[in-house]
Amino acid sequence: xxxxxxxxxxxxxxxxxxxxxxxxxxxxxxxxxxxxxxxxxxxxxxxxxxxxxxxxxxxxxxxxxxxxxxxxxxxxxxxxxxxxxxxxxxxxxxxxxxxxxxxxxxxxxxxxxxxxxxxxxxxxxxxxxxxxxxxxxxxxxxxxxxxxxxxxxxxxxxxxxxxxxxxxxxxxxxxxxxxxxxxxxxxxxxxxxxxxxxxxxxxxxxxxxxxxxxxxxxxxxxxxxxxxxxxxxxxxxxxxxxxxxxxxxxxxxxxxxxxxxxxxxxxxxxxxxxxxxxxxxxxxxxxxxxxxxxxxxxxxxxxxxxxxxxxxxxxxxxxxxxxxxxxxxxxxxxxxxxxxxxxxxxxxxxxxxxxxxxxxxxxxxxxxxxxxxxxxxxxxxxxxxxxxxxxxxxxxxxxxxxxxxxxxxxxxxxxxxxxxxxxxxxxxxxxxxxxxxxxxxxxxxxxxxxxxxxxxxxxxxxxxxxxxxxxxxxxxxxxxxxxxxxxxxxxxxxxxxxxxxxxxxxxxxxxxxxxxxxxxxxxxxxxxxxxxxxxxxxxxxxxxxxxxxxxxxxxxxxxxxxxxxxxxxxxxxxxxxxxxxxxxxxxxxxxxxxxxxxxxxxxxxxxxxxxxxxxxxxxxxxxxxxxxxxxxxxxxxxxxxxxxxxxxxxxxxxxxxxxxxxxxxxxxxxxxxxxxxxxxxxxxxxxxxxxxxxxxxxxxxxxxxxxxxxxxxxxxxxxxxxxxxxxxxxxxxxxxxxxxxxxxxxxxxxxxxxxxxxxxxxxxxxxxx
Numbered sequence: 001x002x003x004x005x006x007x008x009x010x011x012x013x014x015x016x017x018x019x020x021x022x023x024x025x026x027x028x029x030x031x032x033x034x035x036x037x038x039x040x041x042x043x044x045x046x047x048x049x050x051x052x053x054x055x056x057x058x059x060x061x062x063x064x065x066x067x068x069x070x071x072x073x074x075x076x077x078x079x080x081x082x083x084x085x086x087x088x089x090x091x092x093x094x095x096x097x098x099x100x101x102x103x104x105x106x107x108x109x110x111x112x113x114x115x116x117x118x119x120x121x122x123x124x125x126x127x128x129x130x131x132x133x134x135x136x137x138x139x140x141x142x143x144x145x146x147x148x149x150x151x152x153x154x155x156x157x158x159x160x161x162x163x164x165x166x167x168x169x170x171x172x173x174x175x176x177x178x179x180x181x182x183x184x185x186x187x188x189x190x191x192x193x194x195x196x197x198x199x200x201x202x203x204x205x206x207x208x209x210x211x212x213x214x215x216x217x218x219x220x221x222x223x224x225x226x227x228x229x230x231x232x233x234x235x236x237x238x239x240x241x242x243x244x245x246x247x248x249x250x251x252x253x254x255x256x257x258x259x260x261x262x263x264x265x266x267x268x269x270x271x272x273x274x275x276x277x278x279x280x281x282x283x284x285x286x287x288x289x290x291x292x293x294x295x296x297x298x299x300x301x302x303x304x305x306x307x308x309x310x311x312x313x314x315x316x317x318x319x320x321x322x323x324x325x326x327x328x329x330x331x332x333x334x335x336x337x338x339x340x341x342x343x344x345x346x347x348x349x350x351x352x353x354x355x356x357x358x359x360x361x362x363x364x365x366x367x368x369x370x371x372x373x374x375x376x377x378x379x380x381x382x383x384x385x386x387x388x389x390x391x392x393x394x395x396x397x398x399x400x401x402x403x404x405x406x407x408x409x410x411x412x413x414x415x416x417x418x419x420x421x422x423x424x425x426x427x428x429x430x431x432x433x434x435x436x437x438x439x440x441x442x443x444x445x446x447x448x449x450x451x452x453x454x455x456x457x458x459x460x461x462x463x464x465x466x467x468x469x470x471x472x473x474x475x476x477x478x479x480x481x482x483x484x485x486x487x488x489x490x491x492x493x494x495x496x497x498x499x500x501x502x503x504x505x506x507x508x509x510x511x512x513x514x515x516x517x518x519x520x521x522x523x524x525x526x527x528x529x530x531x532x533x534x535x536x537x538x539x540x541x542x543x544x545x546x547x548x549x550x551x552x553x554x555x556x557x558x559x560x561x562x563x564x565x566x567x568x569x570x571x572x573x574x575x576x577x578x579x580x581x582x583x584x585x586x587x588x589x590x591x592x593x594x595x596x597x598x599x600x601x602x603x604x605x606x607x608x609x610x611x612x613x614x615x616x617x618x619x620x621x622x623x624x625x626x627x628x629x630x631x632x633x634x635x636x637x638x639x640x641x642x643x644x645x646x647x648x649x650x651x652x653x654x655x656x657x658x659x660x661x662x663x664x665x666x667x668x669x670x671x672x673x674x675x676x677x678x679x680x681x682x683x684x685x686x687x688x689x690x691x692x693x694x695x696x697x698x699x700x701x702x703x704x705x706x707x708x709x710x711x712x713x714x715x716x717x718x719x720x721x722x723x724x725x726x727x728x729x730x731x732x733x734x735x736x737x738x739x740x741x742x743x744x745x746x747x748x749x750x751x752x753x754x755x756x757x758x759x760x761x762x763x764x765x766x767x768x769x
Contacts, residue, residue, distance in 0.1 A: 043094075077093045139177060141177045198257065428440040503522060525584075545564050
């Protein structure tokens with residue numbers, strides 16, 4: 001390591017990273033913009049030399065690294081490398097171009113409409129990922145929220161704690177940021193739970209909506225009193241956010257909503273206001289700058305309650321004290337004085353959170369690599385895949401494994417051969433013909449539980465809020481033609497409820513309040529809650545036609561009604577279904593057989609087939625355009641494709657990937673329809689892709705168990721693996737998904753898992769119960 005250990009200001013190198021500029025500085029260390037050997041940009045936090053000699057600090061920094069490694073989600077910034085035991089401890093995280101929420105509100109004013117709604121939902125999802133990793137963040141605040149182009153990122157796990165580990169909080173010392181802390185952080189810092197983060201989220205949303213937190217005072221001790229005993233100040237907070245904030249800011253943790261309920265509540269926030277036009281970045285995205293912005297740091301000690309927020313420009317982020325705004329109505333009294341004396345003795349706030357907040361540097365450029373016409377040379381592939389590769393975040397005690405998804409069942413078997421898996425957090429659930437629904441340990445591949453009889457044919461729908469939703473398929477060999485959906489307890493596999501439904505497998509979807517599908521008659525949309533209760537029904541018909549099916553986009557339910565074959569109509573109807581009561585309204589006209597892809601920049605996205613006729617097979621479909629629909633106004637904008645694209649279409653991270661039967665993969669920008677790259681892989685029957693932002697890779701599997709990784713920016717092949725030995729002969733399409741960074745795939749009748757750092761490692765048979 002070549003750094004000036006006296007002041008941490010010199011730019012040099014650390015580990016395998018070249019430090020090219022300082023992003024910010026604070027009381028505990030410095031954050032640099034770094035480059036890996038392959039040119040990947042990272043934010044490198046380097047601890048000041050004097051703290052490296054403090055064993056308690058080292059232990060806390062080690063805990064921070066471990067905590068951050070455990071969390072991997074769309075709304076968090078992952079750790080790519082670290083050395084907490086180095087002479088000068090350091091940690092590198094993925095560089096996220098974007099200002100902090102604190103900076104954004106200061107410079108542009110409070111958020112409203114879809115911006116505020118997207119922020120709330122993104123933060124709730126980030127906390128879900130954090131809590132599912134067994135952690136409590138404990139320092140959620142505006143300066144720990146990066147407003148990236150594709151959504152907020154929660155960063156800095158410097159004072160988080162694992163629920164299953166001893167906390168490092170010492171008696172008599174509180175750690176956090178008082179005006180965004182929860183009451184229990186002051187009263188019993190060792191005993192905080194996930195509900196503490198919900199309280200902090202309420203404070204952050206109030207700040208985002210008004211520019212002021214719900215608790216403001218001229219000292220951290222007064223703030224502590226307000227947080228513990230006074231009602232929050234919610235002047236100027238609009239409904240329905242005000243009611244949501246009141247719930248989050250309840251003094252008793254038991255009275256606050258859980259994250260599942262909170263996500264449903266946040267869905268009710270209005271998404272009005274100017275939507276993001278196609279091809280444009282959200283208003284919260286930072287403008288390019290010639291130099292990184294400095295970094296905010298949390299509390300560094302009593303009397304220094306807050307480091308001033310960073311401002312745009314190349315200046316260094318020297319920390320200096322700043323007072324908070326004046327407090328609202330003080331009520332002096334003897335009880336209050338006693339409490340403040342106690343808080344003054346306790347609130348020794350020791351901040352060590354150096355957040356990698358920055359503007360996009362001049363080195364950040366859009367990568368639109370050359371179109372690839374075939375597999376790259378071996379040397380190119382090796383160079384692309386090994387230079388500066390991050391360390392994979394894997395489930396605890398993970399090892400490469402494979403598990404068969406077929407069980408012997410005498411002489412009788414289903415002819416409908418299918419098997420695949422779904423994930424929920426760090427759990428894996430698989431099902432298929434001759435394989436009952438099973439909960440599988442993601443670390444070892446061991447089957448933890450099975451539900452149902454051996455011959456029961458099932459397929460997963462999805463996992464949410466502790467439930468595994470599955471189809472129970474018709475047994476045509478026994479003359480049964482009833483399709484059902486069921487919910488199983490994710491921990492035990494015990495069936496909670498089951499309902500007869502209509503339509504075909506693939507027409508049931510999870511949304512914010514439960515599951516939406518077709519009624520058994522096929523004439524109504526029907527929604528069921530987590531407890532199996534019927535939430536609502538709504539007519540499945542429209543003037544365009546009566547061939548209707550549900551869809552879920554952005555966690556909200558919709559209906560798609562297409563014209564009958566002999567109707568002679570040229571468009572279908574997109575219906576918006578109210579998530580609470582099922583009330584429907586015609587939202588827009590769309591092309592017949594339009595395929596829902598997802599949400600981009602607040603707009604619903606569909607693929608428009610070239611042929612105006614019913615889809616006859618994924619491989620035969622060609623798409624001529626993308627269609628963007630505003631989710632409330634119903635405005636429709638067609639984005640033509642320069643060339644019709646065939647195959648299955650999948651939206652991921654703002655890119656639509658078209659995968660053809662012959663193994664050709666084409667990446668198209670969802671914003672403007674421009675082709676980003678095209679790669680002929682020569683691997684037939686590839687799965688739909690899954691994207692790893694951490695590795696800048698797109699992963700695929702084929703039916704023989706071969707895995708393929710392409711560079712998500714250029715399409716260049718990073719690596720491919722050999723086929724599995726005897727994966728089975730299921731006719732179901734292969735699948736690939738991620739559990740943290742572990743790659744899990746289903747091919748034939750086999751599920752298996754490999755690390756992206758060692759994809760060539762041969763999976764070993766899973767352990768048995």
